[in-house]
Amino acid sequence: MYKVMLVDDDYPVLEFLSEMINWEDLGLQLQSVHGNGLSALIEAEENMPDILITDIGMPKLNGIELTKKLKEIDPSLLVAILSCHNEFHFAQQALKLNVQEYILKDKLNAEEIVQLLRQFVETLDLETKKKKNQLRLVTTIEQNKGWMLERFINRTIHHPIHSEDVWKEEAQLLGFLPNQNYMVIFCFIDHYQTVIQSFRSTELVHFLVHNVITELMSGEHINAMHGQFYQNESFLFVPLNQEWDKETKKIKNFLQMIQETFQETFGISLLFEMGRPAARPIDIKEQMVNLIDLKDSRNRINNEIANACKYISDNIHRKINLEEVAQYLHLNSSYFSRLFKKEVGETFVKYVVNMKMNRAKELLDQTNYSIIEISELLGYDNQSYFNKTFKGSEGISPIEYRNRLYKREMKI
Template structure:
């Protein structure tokens, strides 16, 4: 809906027009009213109107000055002068500013203004239709051009044998002159792509917007540089440079990358990080530059939004085993959820993300570790009747493995834990079986201690006999059977995730007799603890 600004120092006129003109029915909205031009101009800076209806003689800034200033900001602004001045000089000034109509208050009829607004709306509709068609055509042309460039990069990477002469000719048509200059390559990747994408109608629209901003910024700060789209989340930029003075050339290229980052952040609120390559002089080196940049996923995973770094050789594997800390992370996570401690979610996620960053574990290993944590939590919550996920395991797997940066993983985990905790709290608040849920929580929190029926009954302030009957009725098994099952599940986790001996695990779980523990384990699992660990190795 088009926005109308009404400006007149005669308040009765503003009141009359505000109340007698059916703005909404005319397909416009009365954005604001003002009693002087200065106030109207200040408002228009933050929210530009489509239609201006203004008096001429006003304090602080008259209507002619206001029209001139707003036309400089919005040349398509439609203006109607509503004034008591019949002087030809005023009308002449208005005509010079391409004012669409000049209405005299003495002979003014609101019906004239209604007709004028209808005419303004029709003109604006026509202009917008033409503009949209132009943008659609331009969009299609740009999409086709970017598609050709992307296919060129893909072909360069994937085809083993290429005719260098033909390749140089095609590269030249796309603005890449490797027969005349060396280039420094860089790979830029969009952070939090999923969140960014939600703000746009489609991925094509987002890519179109990004490519436009990058192209405009390159034209300003580094003419001769060429950018190529890389999938839906990234882009290559190649900067013509002398590799003899590589350090100077790299500094200039990085300045341009910073400007690209600032432009994307300012206009589209997109964070981009860059990794720069070693430079290239011919087809072979160009191809090598592309491959090295793409394969730098380890270094890229740990980049912060808005950073620019030089490509590094792959790091040596960390000395610490990530899965040796699994049991600790899992225990803290269970405690967090079972105690419904929302305040500690950020602290927990930050602690473990910092640990991952300090050790720079391989991204795929990190994702495996996180996925296992979440799947184990999911199984436990299902067993406790506290959670039923609508998402399949495959969906969760795909979501996590689509994440490209550690900072994205951190945001994803924070959102996930908050949603899980919200659901658990809701179950606790709605269920009529709070005693059973509290018993579940008690067992989970004390699984590595000896747990008795009397002890839990006392914790719940219930008679042991009553609690025993209630538990069997609600859960379908006795309390002792439930505790044994949960302890055996915990024993399986310890056998898989630690190097503790069977005796140590037996002791940790509160069993006094190792032979009894082994017998119970075999009854539930079908094999002894040693056989179970051997089968999982």
């Protein structure tokens, strides 16, 4: 229902309008009645009516001033002025404020007021329908904008840029600013298939990622654009000013906030790769392609290291050297050595020793194998060398480790 506010310092008029009109039948709600303009203004600032019926001559704040102030808050407010005055200058002021009706009190007629209110309701219905259509249009445009941006991103990556002017023209339609430096950021979902199985819909996941990032950008007043690229991958374009260092720090903090939001709220691990600032179409394209290649390269490296670690685990019962594993992976041994240390955080030899020592502790804890049998199970030909390696890793000999465990069990 639309809300109506009555304002008049003449109580009989308020009583007449309140009781003689069946507001609900008209699809209206009589929100409130007021004996002066100031009281009406105070309420309207908290609870704005759709229709105002007001007297002109009132204490504290007259009807013209009240109308003016409320129109400043909501220009679409519908107003009918009641007055005992028929002087032209009052009607003139009302017209300047786009007042819909000017009614003389001495000609006040309930049926005429009802007819006026019906017209007001029709006007409000049309306005409501218009707003709904506008909202639907904006929603459609935004949905198409996402689809258009996705196509734009794919064309930029997969096809040559024959004309920078044409590229810029399309980019501006999608929200890119002309001659603006952008930080290009590649976004991707870790363990994508697991996420899809959890949400059971690729469309839902893509919708979720886009809308949450967009809402967070809006909340942080970051005028960036986010567009889908392929399955679990999308791009974020963040405009930069000249203070790139400060902006880059701000962007990193923002990306961390996005990651925390997705992890804590949805259990989704969203990862990012940041490029370098770029403004020219060819430079933006280069950053996008480089970021995709970087991610693919890291995936390949991660797979190689994962395969190496599995190979070590599967062959922990015998001697293993770096050259053997590098050959298994078809990699140069020097390159593999550097790669392994960079990705795992320790040298190949130390990793293998730690794996063997962890396995040795399991055997000492859970089996009755002798120390020499355990050393042989882990590929050591010499028990004394095994003892020395174990003590260097754990600070005590294998027999001391087992005896300490035995003593703890005896106490229990």
